[in-house]
Amino acid sequence: MLLNRRGALAGAGGLMTALATGEAWAQDARRVRKAASSLSSADDDILAFAEGVKLMKRRSDALSWEAQNRLHAQRAEHGNWRFLPWHRLQVAHMERIIAQLTGHANFAMPYWDWQVDRFLPPWVLDPTSPLYERQRDPATETLDFQKARFAQSRDVARVSDDNFDAFCGRERAAGRVEAYGHNIIHMLVGGLMGSTRTAALDPVFWLHHCNVDRVWATWHQKNGDRAYPRPWKDVSMSGFTGPDGRQTGRWVASRITSTRGLGYRYDALYAPLVFALPPGALGGPPVSAREVSVRVDADATDGSVRLDLPAEVVRLLREAPGRVTVEGTGVVAYERSENLTGRAIATSVFAEKGRVDLGVSPTFVHFGGGEGDEHAGHADYAHVFTFDSAVAQLAKLTTGPLAIVSTAQDLRPEEQRPPVRAVSLEATLTVTEYAA
Incomplete structure (x- = not known):
C-alpha cells in the first residue's frame, strides 16, 4: 500500500x-x-x-x-x-x-x-x-x-x-x-x-x-x-x-x-468502572479519620512477606459504633532476579477465618542494561496495591489479628524452582468512622 x-x-x-x-x-x-x-x-x-x-x-x-x-x-x-x-x-x-x-x-x-x-x-x-x-x-x-x-x-x-x-x-x-x-x-x-x-x-x-x-x-x-x-x-x-x-x-x-x-x-475512551453505594449507605457524617503507616522489611526466602495491622486499628474497625471505612495504598517489593519471572504476586488481608484479596499481579520483569539505559531504578521489583472498605467488613465478621500477606506464586510449578526473596511490605491506611 x-x-x-x-x-x-x-x-x-x-x-x-x-x-x-x-x-x-x-x-x-x-x-x-x-x-x-x-x-x-x-x-x-x-x-x-x-x-x-x-x-x-x-x-x-x-x-x-x-x-x-x-x-x-x-x-x-x-x-x-x-x-x-x-x-x-x-x-x-x-x-x-x-x-x-x-x-x-x-x-x-x-x-x-x-x-x-x-x-x-x-x-x-x-x-x-x-x-x-x-x-x-x-x-x-x-x-x-x-x-x-x-x-x-x-x-x-x-x-x-x-x-x-x-x-x-x-x-x-x-x-x-x-x-x-x-x-x-x-x-x-x-x-x-x-x-x-x-x-x-x-x-x-x-x-x-x-x-x-x-x-x-x-x-x-x-x-x-x-x-x-x-x-x-x-x-x-x-x-x-x-x-x-x-x-x-x-x-x-x-x-x-x-x-x-x-x-x-x-474514537472512544475506556468505560470506567463505577461502584455506586445506595442512598444512606454511609450513615451519618464522619466523626474521625486516622491515617496509619506500617512497614516490614523481609528477610524470609520462602517467597512471602507478612505485615500485621496494629492492634488499635483492628480494635477500631471492630468496635466503632458507627460505620467505618478503609482506604489507602501499599507497596510490596521482591528481589529482582530471573527467578522472579513466571510468577504472580498475590496480596490479601487475612483474618483467622476469612480474607480479602487485594489483587494478583503476574510479574513482567524488566532487566534492561542496554546502551543508554536510563531507568529510574531496577533494584527491587515493586508494585502498588490498594485497600477498600471490604477490609472493614472482614474485621467486623472475624476475630483475632488481621495481617497483610503477599506471596509470589509460581506459575511454572513443574520446574520446581526455589522460592524468590521478598524484600519489604508497606501500607498507609486511612480509617474513617461515621456517626451511628
Whole structure:
C-alpha cells in the first residue's frame, strides 16, 4: 500500500525540525485510534499496519522491526511511574514510522480492549498476514480473555477513583494499571509477549499498549494536569526514533499528558468502572479519620512477606459504633532476579477465618542494561496495591489479628524452582468512622 508516499516523505523532513519539543506533533491531530473490533483486515489502518510490519521486518536500520524491539528490551520503563509516558512515546513514534514507510499519512494504531473484545482480532490470527506471530502461544487463538485466569480481578483498573500513586505508580513501584491489566495480558498471550526482551516483536504488543494508553487517557480526562506531582512532570525520556531514522531528542513527561500533544485521539475512551453505594449507605457524617503507616522489611526466602495491622486499628474497625471505612495504598517489593519471572504476586488481608484479596499481579520483569539505559531504578521489583472498605467488613465478621500477606506464586510449578526473596511490605491506611 503506497498512498501518497512522496507527499508523506516531503512532509516528514520539515516535521523533524521541531520533534524534540513535540510542538509539530501537537499541530497534527489527524490520527484517530479505533477499536480493533471495529476494523476488518480490509480497513486502511489494518492494511497499513500489516504493510508496515512487513516492510520493517525487511530492514536492518533504525526503522526496522528488530530496532523497535531492541529499544523496548533495553530502555523501556517498567515497575515505576515512567511506564505510562515511556510507552505512550514508543507507540506514537511507531505510528509515524509506519505512516512514513507505507505512505498512509494518517495511520493510527488500533487498540485492543480485551475487557470488551473477548478474543484476539481475527486478522492477527491469519497465518498469511504479517500480523500473525508463529511463536505466540497457540492456546491464545481460542482463548476467551474475559474468562481467562486473573481476568476477573477487580483490580485490573479503576479509572474512576485511583489517585496518582495507585494508578500511575511511584518512582520505584508500578501502578495498578501496569501491575494488573497490563501484566495479565502479557502473561496470557505468552510466547514472545511473555518477556520484556521479545514482547515488541509480536504485533499484539502494539494493540495492547495502545489500549493501556487509552486507559491513561481516560484517567487524565477525569483528573487533568493537577493530578501529576511536580517530580513526575519533570521526568524526561529519550532514545526514540522518528520517521526519518533519526532520534527525536528528549521528551518531558509534562508535555505529553494529553494525547493531542502527540497528534492523536481515541474514537472512544475506556468505560470506567463505577461502584455506586445506595442512598444512606454511609450513615451519618464522619466523626474521625486516622491515617496509619506500617512497614516490614523481609528477610524470609520462602517467597512471602507478612505485615500485621496494629492492634488499635483492628480494635477500631471492630468496635466503632458507627460505620467505618478503609482506604489507602501499599507497596510490596521482591528481589529482582530471573527467578522472579513466571510468577504472580498475590496480596490479601487475612483474618483467622476469612480474607480479602487485594489483587494478583503476574510479574513482567524488566532487566534492561542496554546502551543508554536510563531507568529510574531496577533494584527491587515493586508494585502498588490498594485497600477498600471490604477490609472493614472482614474485621467486623472475624476475630483475632488481621495481617497483610503477599506471596509470589509460581506459575511454572513443574520446574520446581526455589522460592524468590521478598524484600519489604508497606501500607498507609486511612480509617474513617461515621456517626451511628
